Amino acid sequence: MIPVFDLPTLWAFVIAFAVFAYVVMDGFDLGIGILFPFFQPGPERDSAMNSVAPVWDGNETWLVLGGGGLMAAFPLAYAIVLPALYAPIIAMVLALIFRGVAFEFRWRDPGHRRYWDFAFTTGSVVATLAQGITLGALLQGIAVEGRSYAGGWWDWFTPFSLLVGISLVIGYALLGATWLVMKTEGMVQNHSYRLAGKLAIGLIVCVGLVSAATPFLNGAYYERWFAWPQVLFTAQVPLLVGLCSGALLVSLVRRWEYWPFLLTLGLFGLCLLGLGISMFPYVVPNAVTIHEAAAPTASLQFMLVGASVLIPIILAYTGYSYWVFRGKTGHEGYH
Amino acid sequence: MFDQFDALLLARFQFAFTVSFHFIFPSFSIGLASYLAVLEGLWLWTGREVYLNLFKYWLKIFALAFAMGVVSGIVMSYQFGTNWSVFSDKAGPVIGPLMAYEVMTAFFLEAGFLGIMLFGMGRVGRKLHFAATLAVAVGTFISAFWILSANSWMQTPVGYGVNEVGQFVPQDWWAIIFNPSFPYRLVHTVMAAYLTTALVVGGVGAWHLLRECTNKGARVMFSMAMGMISVVAPLQIFAGDMHGLNTLEHQPAKVMAMEGHFQSHPDGAPLILFGIPDQEAGTVHSAIEIPKASSLILKHDLNAPLKGLDTVDRANWPYVPVVFWSFRIMVGLGFAMFALGVLSLWARFRSRLYDWRPLHWLALTMGPAGFVAVIAGWVTTEVGRQPFTVYGLLMTAASASPLEAPAVAASLLTFIVVYFIVFGAGTGYILKLMGKAPHPGETGPEAGREPIRTAGITPAPAIDPARTLGAEA
Numbered sequence: 158m159i160p161v162f163d164l165p166t167l168w169a170f171v172i173a174f175a176v177f178a179y180v181v182m183d184g185f186d187l188g189i190g191i192l193f194p195f196f197q198p199g200p201e202r203d204s205a206m207n208s209v210a211p212v213w214d215g216n217e218t219w220l221v222l223g224g225g226g227l228m229a230a231f232p233l234a235y236a237i238v239l240p241a242l243y244a245p246i247i248a249m250v251l252a253l254i255f256r257g258v259a260f261e262f263r264w265r266d267p268g269h270r271r272y273w274d275f276a277f278t279t280g281s282v283v284a285t286l287a288q289g290i291t292l293g294a295l296l297q298g299i300a301v302e303g304r305s306y307a308g309g310w311w312d313w314f315t316p317f318s319l320l321v322g323i324s325l326v327i328g329y330a331l332l333g334a335t336w337l338v339m340k341t342e343g344m345v346q347n348h349s350y351r352l353a354g355k356l357a358i359g360l361i362v363c364v365g366l367v368s369a370a371t372p373f374l375n376g377a378y379y380e381r382w383f384a385w386p387q388v389l390f391t392a393q394v395p396l397l398v399g400l401c402s403g404a405l406l407v408s409l410v411r412r413w414e415y416w417p418f419l420l421t422l423g424l425f426g427l428c429l430l431g432l433g434i435s436m437f438p439y440v441v442p443n444a445v446t447i448h449e450a451a452a453p454t455a456s457l458q459f460m461l462v463g464a465s466v467l468i469p470i471i472l473a474y475t476g477y478s479y480w481v482f483r484g485k486t487g488h489e490g491y492h
Numbered sequence: 493m494f495d496q497f498d499a500l501l502l503a504r505f506q507f508a509f510t511v512s513f514h515f516i517f518p519s520f521s522i523g524l525a526s527y528l529a530v531l532e533g534l535w536l537w538t539g540r541e542v543y544l545n546l547f548k549y550w551l552k553i554f555a556l557a558f559a560m561g562v563v564s565g566i567v568m569s570y571q572f573g574t575n576w577s578v579f580s581d582k583a584g585p586v587i588g589p590l591m592a593y594e595v596m597t598a599f600f601l602e603a604g605f606l607g608i609m610l611f612g613m614g615r616v617g618r619k620l621h622f623a624a625t626l627a628v629a630v631g632t633f634i635s636a637f638w639i640l641s642a643n644s645w646m647q648t649p650v651g652y653g654v655n656e657v658g659q660f661v662p663q664d665w666w667a668i669i670f671n672p673s674f675p676y677r678l679v680h681t682v683m684a685a686y687l688t689t690a691l692v693v694g695g696v697g698a699w700h701l702l703r704e705c706t707n708k709g710a711r712v713m714f715s716m717a718m719g720m721i722s723v724v725a726p727l728q729i730f731a732g733d734m735h736g737l738n739t740l741e742h743q744p745a746k747v748m749a750m751e752g753h754f755q756s757h758p759d760g761a762p763l764i765l766f767g768i769p770d771q772e773a774g775t776v777h778s779a780i781e782i783p784k785a786s787s788l789i790l791k792h793d794l795n796a797p798l799k800g801l802d803t804v805d806r807a808n809w810p811y812v813p814v815v816f817w818s819f820r821i822m823v824g825l826g827f828a829m830f831a832l833g834v835l836s837l838w839a840r841f842r843s844r845l846y847d848w849r850p851l852h853w854l855a856l857t858m859g860p861a862g863f864v865a866v867i868a869g870w871v872t873t874e875v876g877r878q879p880f881t882v883y884g885l886l887m888t889a890a891s892a893s894p895l896e897a898p899a900v901a902a903s904l905l906t907f908i909v910v911y912f913i914v915f916g917a918g919t920g921y922i923l924k925l926m927g928k929a930p931h932p933g934e935t936g937p938e939a940g941r942e943p944i945r946t947a948g949i950t951p952a953p954a955i956d957p958a959r960t961l962g963a964e965a
Contacts, residue, residue, distance in 0.1 A: 211607030214562055218599045222592070224569045229592040232584025232659070239573030239580075240893040246574050247903045250567045251910050257563035258914055261556050265921040304581055304657065305894050452585040453655065455662045460589045467596040474604045481608055481615050 164458065165451035168230040169440070171464055175226055177429055179219035181422055186213045188333020190256050190281025191326060193274060195352060201345050202274065208340040208486040210260055215475055217253065229460055233304060234440040234450040241299045241306040242291050242313050249287035256280030285329050286322040290314075293321030296435065297374050301444040317370055324363035328425065331356040335418035342485050353417055354409050360421075361402045364428060368395065371435055377443055378435045391434055398427050502900040503575045503892050506907060508874075510567050512867055513911050517561030519866045522636055522682065523689025524554050525629040527716075528609075532625050536618060542708050545934040549709065550693075553925050555610050555937045560918045562603070564911075575900070579881050579891035586652055586660045586668060587642050594638035602631035610937045636682055644674035646882050647873070648742045660882070672742055676735040677873075683728045684869065687829060688862025690720040694832075695859020698852035700929045705847050709930030715845060718855070722833035729826055733789075739876075740790055743883060745804050746876030749815035751786055752776045753800040760784035761798035766820070769813045774801070776816075810878045818871035825865040832858055 186209040196202045209216075228235040239246055259277035263270045290313060297317050300308035334353035338346055372379045382391050401423045408416035438446045451457065528550055535543035569591070572580045580588075608616060608624040616624070651667030652660045662668055697714030700707050740747045748754075752764045754774040763786040767779030787796040801809055832854060839845045877883055881891040 211611045214559070214606055215600065215603035217562065217566065218595065218603045221566060221569050221599060222595045224573070225588065225591045225595050228569075228572060228580055228584050229588025232581050232588060235573045235584065236577035236581035236893075239570065240575075240577045240895060243574050243893075243895060243899055243903070246570055247906070250570055251906060253566055254563040254910060254914055257566075258559055258918060261559045262917060262921060265556065265924070266917075305577065310896065310899050452588065453659070453661045455665075456585040456589050459662065459665050460592050463593055463596055467600075471596065471600040471604070475600070478604050478607050481612055 164454060164461065165230075165447045166438075167461065168226075168451065168457055169437075169447045171461075171468075172223060172226050172230060173429065173433065174468075175219055175223045177426065179216070179223055180425055180429070182212070182216035182219060184329045184425070185209070185332040185336035185418070186216055187256075187281045187285050188329040188331065189337065190277050190333070191285065191330040192333050192337075192352060193278045193281070196345070196348065198271070198274070201348070204341055204345050204486060205337060206260070206263070206277075208337065211482045212478060213257070213260060215478065217257070220253075230452055230457060231440055231447065231450040232452055234445060234447075236304065237299065237301055237306050237441055237445065238295060241308060242294055243310065245287040245290045245294070245313055249284050249291070252280040252283035252287065254280070256284065281329075282326060285326045289322030289325030290318045292325070292432075293318030296321070296371065296432070296442065298442045299444065301441060317374065320363070320370070321367055324360070324367055327356055327359045327363055328421075331360050331421050332418070332425075335421050339415055339418050340486055350409065350412065354406075357402075357405050357409060357417075357421075360424070361405075364398060364402075364424065368398075368431065371431075375443060381434060394427060394431050394434065398424065398431075401427060499895055499897040499900050500889055500892050502897060502904055503895065504888065506575060506900060506904040507571060509904070509911070510564070510571060510907055512870070513915060514561070514564040514568055515866065515870060516863055517557050517564060518632070518635070519685045519688050519863065520692065521554065521557050521561050522632040522685035523687075524550060524557065524692075525625075525632045526686070527689055527693065528554060529622075529625050529629040530716075532622050536622055541932065542712050545930055545932060546709050546713055548934040548936045549930040551610065552937045553922055556918055556922050556925070558602075558606065560915055564915070567907075573893075575893050575895065576881070576891050577893040579886065582659050582886060582891075583646070583882055584659070586645060586649075586662050589662070590638050590642040590645070590669070594635055594642075598631045598635035598638065601634065602628050605631070613936055633682065636685070637678065640678045640681055641669050641671070641674050644677045645671045647671075647677075647877055648673040649882050649885060660885075673735075673738055676731070676738045680728070680731050680735045680869075683724055683731060684862070684866050687721065687724050687728060688866055690717045690724065691829065691855075691858055691860075691862040693717040694721065694855045695857075696926045698855035698859075699926070701846055702849065702852045702856065704929060707929055708932075709934075711846050713930070714852075714855070715840075718833070718836035718840070718845065721829060722837050725826070725829040725833045729830060732823075732826065737790065739873075743876065744799065745801065745808065745810060746815065746873070747790070748799070748801045748804070749810045749812045749876055750819040750872060751790075752779070752812065752816045753786070753798060754812070755802055756798065756800040757787070758797045760795045761786040761790075761800075763789065767816075769816045771809070771812050808879060810876050815872055815876045818868040818875070821868040822865050822872060825861050825868070828858065828861065829865075 189205050189209055193202060193205065196205055224235075227238075255276040257280075259273045259280065263273040263277070266273065294313035294315070297315060299306065300312065331353060334349045334356055337349035338353060341349065372382045381387065401420055405417060405420040405424065408420055436442060438448070440447050440450050528547060531543050531547040531550070534540070535547060572587075605624040605627040608621065609628050612621060612624065645668055648671050649660070650671050651662065651664035653663050655661045693713050694717030697710045697717055700710035701714055704710070736747065736750075751761070752767060752769050753761060754769075754776065760783065762779075762781035762783050764776055765780045765782065767776035767781075769776045784794045787798055788794050790796075790798065801812070835851055835854065836845065839848045839851050842848075845851075879888050880886060881888050
């Protein structure tokens with residue numbers, strides 16, 4: 158049961174890190190898109206938009222690293238999973254187009270701003286829903302034959318994958334609301350506090366439902382969570398989720414500005430840990446392990462050299478960019 | 493069987509459509525990022541306000557083009573898996589790491605500093621802001637480096653082995669990255685991006701000179717663009733020739749298709765200027781040719797023998813009519829750019845650069861010529877690589893995902909509709925910005941973001957007005 162830290166395992170952690178970095182950074186800006194209709198056109202919306210305008214592009218790059226990294230490190234998994242999830246993946250990239258251009262277009266065309274605001278919201282909701290469905294569909298299992306996908310074109314569409322999709326929409330919306338609590342003042346902040354309270358309760362319910370359903374998706378998950386003596390370790394996860402949820406609710410009621418965002422991130426981190434416990438060492442559940450899917454050693458080594466130097470540098474200048482745009486944002490753009 | 497064929501054709505069309513649309517933006521932003529760095533550098537060096545105004549003028553356009561490049565690029569990074577899963581499985585161990593390096597060395601650099609470049613004017617000092625602009629410009633070049641290396645490896649694969657499950661296994665990364673066609677393709681593509689940008693900048697400058705020939709900003713941008721074209725266009729023709737010779741060495745069938753040489757010519761091959769290639773009959777109808785000129789260009793000898801497609805298995809022919817015509821479009825436009833450069837030099841020599849209207853009309857007409865030439869060039873090289881994805885090793889027909897035709901048809905249709913709406917609107921906004929003349933006191937990309945102050949919301953704090961770029965000008 159002790160994981161051996163060979164190259165494929167290391168790369169599984171790098172990809173997991175990229176996915177988490179993506180959720181941490183793009184989660185809140187997708188969330189702001191989801192919440193956009195709840196804000197008044199004019200200063201409220203402009204303020205919300207300006208809080209992410211300088212950083213959204215870098216945030217989305219983590220998604221490209223996740224996809225590109227998967228192809229490079231686990232080409233077999235990339236080749237099986239993406240065709241299996243054809244519709245949600247295509248929907249996600251198209252939705253990201255709409256919301257990405259809306260950042261610029263809404264300022265260039267005040268006459269049609271309503272339409273680009275609508276595109277921003279719809280794009281954010283669809284992209285998030287598609288990401289959640291992708292995760293849910295992967296978790297419930299993918300039919301594999303030889304080296305390719307062997308299922309039908311609607312296999313991804315189940316009550317469970319929809320549940321995960323909706324949970325993610327609520328989760329990102331909560332990240333967005335708690336981000337705005339941190340980055341804005343006055344009426345936008347008040348509004349965000351109110352939204353965050355409702356969303357937090359929604360997310361806690363959803364996390365409970367998904368967690369309860371997952372072990373029963375297949376026998377192996379049940380084993381991994383409840384077999385003795387691992388249960389001593391795995392039981393800590395729901396315990397921490399409970400603590401984190403409680404603290405989140407308290408921080409919202411007491412209006413501790415920074416804590417709601419950080420605790421929501423904590424919840425996301427714990428969910429990712431739970432996901433890891435369910436899936437490891439498989440990358441396609443019960444079909445392909447990370448070792449079977451891994452690229453040849455020459456590929457993994459070559460990339461690891463770059464990743465170990467470059468990822469810390471990337472984190473450093475990304476941090477610097479956030480530092481430059483620190484503090485509360487106004488609604489009028491950066492002058 | 494028929495279904496399979498349909499799905500393959502649809503997948504190919506979808507890739508061609510999305511990648512062509514995507515490349516329009518980088519081919520512009522690679523050059524524009526460098527131009528912006530030059531403008532900001534000149535402003536810092538000379539202190540002349542006109543450079544700052546031009547910087548801000550083009551920065552607004554850059555923001556739009558860059559956003560469209562990013563979102564259309566995300567599509568590409570997932571499409572390899574969704575539609576070309578067998579290719580991804582087999583070539584992923586070689587191509588994947590090159591693209592991962594592109595993300596880690598280029599995309600993050602560009603994205604990380606773009607925010608500061610666009611919105612950070614008032615928040616960081618002059619030098620740091622210039623460093624951010626440089627980082628973005630360098631990032632666009634690094635991105636071109638890696639993606640062209642990956643593409644070139646698919647054209648001229650070396651440095652690999654094949655494992656028991658049929659995957660390409662990297663053996664020599666140096667050989668893979670600097671594969672035989674890569675240096676030529678890199679130089680040719682980056683110069684194409686510079687020319688494309690120079691033509692756009694020149695076209696915009698010409699438009700405003702036609703309306704108001706005393707506009708300072710229009711004069712400076714027109715002069716800079718024409719100077720760039722006069723230098724780069726001849727270099728590009730030379731580089732293109734070198735690239736062609738390299739292709740002749742490594743992918744002869746592609747050159748045969750470009751030249752329309754269905755038959756071998758044992759004693760000097762003619763240069764077919766125009767004609768109607770007939771793939772079925774294996775001949776070019778009503779060809780207008782210069783005897784022996786093709787051998788002179790390709791072998792530097794009038795009587796050198798040149799093989800034709802009759803020496804290649806018919807199953808491995810690329811589709812000649814497309815390659816033949818796209819190549820002529822690219823070369824024709826290349827020479828038109830050369831002519832524009834020469835005319836501008838003549839106008840400069842006669843001190844008529846800013847008031848010789850025919851030149852301005854020509855420059856305006858040729859504003860979009862770079863995009864057409866770039867796409868035509870890519871069509872030539874990519875269709876010319878067919879019927880392979882990895883040249884000579886992996887057939888396109890054996891690379892696609894096991895998708896059903898209706899699934900691909902539906903996604904293709906959606907891509908077409910969405911791209912025309914979104915990128916149509918974006919191009920419209922860019923043209924709108926270009927339609928306005930540059931003027932003193934130009935605003936940055938934050939312009940139009942409603943500078944209305946409402947009680948209860950304080951503007952961004954910690955901004956010292958004395959430190960903003962505008963205030964310094």
